[in-house]
Amino acid sequence: MNILLVVSENQGDGKTAISLTLAHQVANLGKKVTVIKPFGSKNELGDDSDLSVFASLVGSKPPEWPMELPESGLIDGRGKPYKALKDVKNELTKIAQRHDLVIVEISSKMPQEEQVGIAEFLEAKVLAVIRHKHALKTKKIKQHLVSFGQNLSGVLINARTKYTSHEVQTSFIPELEDLNIKVFGTIPEDRKLLSATVDQVVEHLNGEYFLKINERSSELIENFLVGGWTMDDGSLYFSTKDNKAVITRGDRPDLQMSALNTKTACLIMTKGINPIEYVEYEAQEEGVSIVVVDKDTLNTMESLDSLINVAKFDHKLKLERLHELIQSEVDSNSLLDAIGIAS
Template sequence: MSVLFVTSTSVGSGKTFFSYSLSQCLINQNKIVELIHLVPDQQNDLFDQSYVPDLLPSKIMSVNEFNSSINELDQNKNLIVKVSHHISLGELKNVVQNCQGKIISLLDFSNCVDQIQYLSEFGDELCGVVVNFVTKFGESNLTEDIIPAFVKSNISVLATIPENRTLLSLTVQQISDILGARFFNGNDYSNQLVEHYMVGGFGMDPGEMIFNTLDDKAVIVRGDRPDVQMSALSTEMSCFIMTGGLEPIEYVKYEANEEQVPILVVDSNTLDTMDRINEIQNFSKFDHPKKLNVGCELVTDNFNFEVLS
């Protein structure tokens, strides 16, 4: 039995993404996997179930429960243990040593080098780190500065994961809830992911050509602009966000239904709506089957699986 503890130095570094994606990768390799959410003893009864995505079977265990049951677990299983950030370093090291496990720490690309001193306290239990959210133009910084800094500190970099729009996306329903929008139509398609946002307006180029540059998008436009709306509907899109509290004409509604495009209506104007959307990815969670598929691809392409053997 192998036991791998997935931890991080800060909230939002990608523990859920990596724990679930790695588990799915191992399942795809015909491995027997058990996914566990490890929480402090005093937090077990209060643990927020909304933080447990319904993507793979998993269980919540307190530290005492885990320590008590470790000898009873199937020796043929691979345990992936996502560690709550409320568990102290000393407590985690004791748990890891009790089951002869290993630790992988998820790090944010923006400040990963700053965590080296803290990571050194894990000692021999640290298997390595995964650097997440590597920016499009961050490769030179990664290869010239970041990886050499970890090598110098005898810490293995097991994977570098690039930023991905799908993993940062939200569903139409989630966007509606955050913006306080109402569905004019398309409730049945509210689970579609929105990866991009485009504002509809005047321009010299044909609308279809502009909107065709991005897929899986939300188009923000006033409700009284059927010309812009019809141009957008001729391209791949996830939803409309119609501003000003204005509903579209019946023909636009008909075409949106035909294309399975939900229409959200908000009372705020376009500029205020865009200001709110600028912060919307902060609400993103790893909670959608498409995200699991993409996450599995990212881990398969970038992770060094040899460390698990």
């Protein structure tokens, strides 16, 4: 039974993204793999987005999962498993018989001792995901990692910013290796992975579609440009970025037309002002959605600051991009060997 637990100390470190992309990589080798999230907190149970992503990208899940974490926990005071965990192991055993690898994502809300107990009871390998932050010290995460003992296969460092590359390579990784912890690689922060779809941006801004191009509503927006904040020619300015949304006042058809002459995913018109008929016609011809929001341009931009906090790993292009990054930045052969998959 080849089971890999994917764990992290904090929510949002990237467990789901890593789990799904690793499954994608293993499947490309002709292996049978599935991703499962058997337990969740009440809040996590109310949000089934992870489960729908699992289903769309790597196959369906057992319909009765995830189950809520029992108040009594999964492991008793003597380190013995309760019935809920025994039931999960029985089900995983059946699933593992049909797969070369079963990836199990463990909720970060689960107590550390329970995560360790689950790894031991399932005799599972463990891959830890660490979201790197500036000045992160190994002493802050040491206990989380070493507590898994021999079950820990190694770690992946995720979302390393451009300006911490030297710090990670010369300090953070060597400190982990001094603890005999294998570091498979470092995945840099990436704009596409932090992007949101047109629909998600509209929802985040509490906007309304004036014109919706349905076939582009799931297109990823990686850049936001504001009309009127440059002295350059509008078309020249707007052509500096692709995969973008352009934000401008609703009463600036000159800027809107300039944006429509470039590769634009949608126009966001502020102050609740609808576009003139000619702009609507051109947007329809170019296949560009028009969104109207009540806030002014400055407040709209401020609202977008928090968009990154709700970005999810829920798009095929994100899966493809993370796969590319893992191929280039991670020692994939060592990682696959460590989790029992011959590359």
